Amino acid sequence: MTLLQHYWPVFIQGFGYTLLASFIALVGSLILGTLFAIMQVSSMKWARVFGDVYVQIFRNIPLLIITLFLYLAVAKVIKMTGFMAGTIGLMLYTSAFVAESVRAGILSIDNGQMEGARANGLSFNQAMRYIVLPQAFRVALPSLGNQFINLVKNSSILAFVGGLDLMYQGNMVAATSFDTFTTYIIIGVFYLVITLPLSYYIQYLERHLKRKA
Amino acid sequence: MEKAKKRRFGIIATIVLALAIVLGIAWAMQTAANNSKHQDTLTRVEKRGQIIWGVKADTKLFGLMNTKTATPEGFDIDMAKALTVQISKQTGVPMSASFVPVASASKIQLLKNTNIDGTISTMTITPERAKVVDYTQPYFDAGQSLLVKKDSGINSIQDMNDPKYTVLVVVGTTAAQMTKQFAPKAHVIALQDYASAMQALKAGQGQAMSTDNAILYGFATENPDYHLVGGVFTKGPYGIAFDHDQKPMVDQTNRALDTLKKNGIYNQLIKKWFSNVPGLDWHELEVKS
Numbered sequence: 001m002t003l004l005q006h007y008w009p010v011f012i013q014g015f016g017y018t019l020l021a022s023f024i025a026l027v028g029s030l031i032l033g034t035l036f037a038i039m040q041v042s043s044m045k046w047a048r049v050f051g052d053v054y055v056q057i058f059r060n061i062p063l064l065i066i067t068l069f070l071y072l073a074v075a076k077v078i079k080m081t082g083f084m085a086g087t088i089g090l091m092l093y094t095s096a097f098v099a100e101s102v103r104a105g106i107l108s109i110d111n112g113q114m115e116g117a118r119a120n121g122l123s124f125n126q127a128m129r130y131i132v133l134p135q136a137f138r139v140a141l142p143s144l145g146n147q148f149i150n151l152v153k154n155s156s157i158l159a160f161v162g163g164l165d166l167m168y169q170g171n172m173v174a175a176t177s178f179d180t181f182t183t184y185i186i187i188g189v190f191y192l193v194i195t196l197p198l199s200y201y202i203q204y205l206e207r208h209l210k211r212k213a
Numbered sequence: 214m215e216k217a218k219k220r221r222f223g224i225i226a227t228i229v230l231a232l233a234i235v236l237g238i239a240w241a242m243q244t245a246a247n248n249s250k251h252q253d254t255l256t257r258v259e260k261r262g263q264i265i266w267g268v269k270a271d272t273k274l275f276g277l278m279n280t281k282t283a284t285p286e287g288f289d290i291d292m293a294k295a296l297t298v299q300i301s302k303q304t305g306v307p308m309s310a311s312f313v314p315v316a317s318a319s320k321i322q323l324l325k326n327t328n329i330d331g332t333i334s335t336m337t338i339t340p341e342r343a344k345v346v347d348y349t350q351p352y353f354d355a356g357q358s359l360l361v362k363k364d365s366g367i368n369s370i371q372d373m374n375d376p377k378y379t380v381l382v383v384v385g386t387t388a389a390q391m392t393k394q395f396a397p398k399a400h401v402i403a404l405q406d407y408a409s410a411m412q413a414l415k416a417g418q419g420q421a422m423s424t425d426n427a428i429l430y431g432f433a434t435e436n437p438d439y440h441l442v443g444g445v446f447t448k449g450p451y452g453i454a455f456d457h458d459q460k461p462m463v464d465q466t467n468r469a470l471d472t473l474k475k476n477g478i479y480n481q482l483i484k485k486w487f488s489n490v491p492g493l494d495w496h497e498l499e500v501k502s
Binding site for chain 1: 235239242317318321322341342345381384385386389390402403404405409412413415416417418
């Protein structure tokens with residue numbers, strides 16, 4: 001506990017960066033993922049191919065490689081800090097999984113819903129937005145919840161590119177204090193502080209939506 | 214019980230259980246640490262007939278993994294081999310040397326857990342570290358320096374004292390704290406290992422990489438566009454480390470080190486590894502008898 005007293009500003013700073021990176025990546029991957037899911041089920045061939053290629057690439061490459069590539073190779077052309085490279089990497093990686101979850105959600109919705117909506121004069125976009133997607137999200141919610149919890153934990157990838165997050169600060173504290181064990185327990189608790197409320201909130205949403213349905 | 218009460222009870226029980234598990238593990242680790250403290254390293258290695266050395270696998274000239282043979286090579290490795298031979302002679306127990314690659318951040322923990330017996334891994338002796346491990350006499354004189362691109366216009370650590378500059382260091386090394394001391398305004402970013410730090414320097418994520426001169430020379434030989442500037446701004450001799458309270462092992466190793474310095478083997482190894490470094494007068498590293 002003296003460790004926490006001594007280094008708490010460091011931990012809090014790391015906690016802040018982890019929270020920020022997780023939030024940006026969460027919102028970004030939700031938007032990107034939904035976009036690519038729609039592309040994958042669209043009737044246009046180029047969109048389907050593009051969406052498929054994107055998802056397969058980012059789903060099948062380790063997050064560390066994506067992040068290091070952004071930080072060490074792409075940064076030569078476009079200037080970015082470790083925090084940015086890590087967050088963008090996290091967002092791209094998670095969006096591929098989000099796309100798969102949302103796509104599965106869309107496919108689970110009976111085709112008749114889309115046909116009915118189109119028959120009533122809605123455009124494809126309108127039908128997607130008002131009829132199919134809300135139902136698809138309800139189906140995809142549990143698996144989306146998993147992706148987001150993974151996202152928070154995966155944000156420790158920032159440590160590898162000097163992203164100043166919890167894991168990075170933890171490594172620094174462990175290296176200066178030599179109290180590796182206590183440091184990582186504290187780090188673990190900090191992650192729980194983010195992930196537990198998140199998973200409870202998703203459970204709550206699930207129950208709430210079920211009641212509404 | 215009603216439903217809400219039941220659920221509340223469930224939550225509390227889960228929390229209590231989780232806490233009990235965490236505390237249990239902590240207690241077990243503490244007990245294990247206390248028990249291992251009484252284990253004598255010298256007795257252990259004599260019994261096993263082998264000294265397990267923690268060495269670097271990413272540091273050119275000191276400990277670098279040879280991808281063809283899958284064994285590390287370098288000054289540290291050769292020193293460890295020579296020391297093992299010498300300790301065998303002193304104790305009369307035949308021993309072989311084996312090597313485990315360690316990272317700067319993990320080596321002390323591995324030592325505490327007795328995964329390795331000793332570590333000879335470009336480790337700077339600091340008073341803070343000396344509280345947790347036992348050091349031998351220094352076996353190599355090193356000091357912190359800067360590696361920059363040749364046309365960068367940076368000439369010393371003082372030039373870096375500006376918020377527009379970023380210095381790249383490695384997690385777990387003394388370089389992070391020392392850089393902040395000498396250039397408090399510069400940003401310091403710590404990466405996981407030297408290879409990624411060098412890549413980050415090339416990618417322009419920082420303007421300089423800072424660590425011991427000896428390690429930087431290894432990178433300078435590989436990357437002709439980069440050079441060392443400003444000489445050394447700290448004194449940080451390297452020591453061989455053992456777990457705390459391992460006097461017999463430390464004494465044996467110090468004796469072995471003295472012998473190697475006297476019989477010329479130390480100077481042979483210096484010549485073998487440092488005579489080809491451009492810009493380094495390797496004779497300065499030799500021990501004068």
